[in-house]
Amino acid sequence: MAQEPTLEGLFRQARHSAVHLxxxxxxxxxxxxxxxxxxxPLSVPARHDPASRPWLSLMREVTDRGVAVRRARIFSEPMSDYLRYEHHLTPGNVAAGEQVRWLPRRRASDLALPGNDFWLFDDALVLFLHFTGDGELSPEGDEERTTDPAVVRHCSMAFESVWExxxxxxEYQPV
Structure with a gap:
C-alpha cells in the first residue's frame, strides 16, 4: 500500500491552489x-531569508510554479501574543509568495466554518489539522484527510467566505 504524501509532498503535487484556514x-x-x-520580541528577527526558514523555500518553489497559496487567519482581539508573533513573521511568508489575510473573530460570527483548521489542495483534498487545547499537535493524530465532495465543498466555501x-x-496592524 502506498504511503500518503507528507504536507510538503502535497504542496509539491498541487497544480493550482493550496488554501489554509x-x-x-x-x-x-x-x-x-x-x-x-x-x-x-526584538530578539527574534522576522527572517525573510528562505535559507533560515525551510517553509519559505517551499512556498517560493510552489508559488513560482503558479500555485496560488492563500492563508486566512481568524483571531480574537486583542490579538494573543502567539498571533502577534505570527504577524511579526508573516512578511517572510508574503515575500515567499503566500497571500495572507486576517479576520477578526467578531466579523466571522455568521459564517459556517468547519470545526478544525485545514489545508485544501486543488479543491480536491482537505487536510484537517488537530491540536490540543494548548495548541500543541494532538497526540491522538494531528491530521485527517478527506476527498469527500461535500466536505471539500464546505471547506472551500468557508475559506472563500473568510477570504472575502x-x-x-x-493592511492589518494588531491592536
Missing part, C-alpha cells in the same frame, strides 16, 4: 523561538 489564537507555544520572542471579509496582511 487557521482559527486558533495560538499554536505550538512550546516552540523555542516563540518562547524567546515572548520574552523579548478578511484584511490583507499589508
Amino acid at each position: 487557521e482559527m486558533r489564537d495560538g499554536y505550538m507555544r512550546s516552540d523555542p523561538e516563540f518562547v524567546s520572542w515572548s520574552r523579548a 471579509r478578511s484584511i490583507p496582511h499589508e
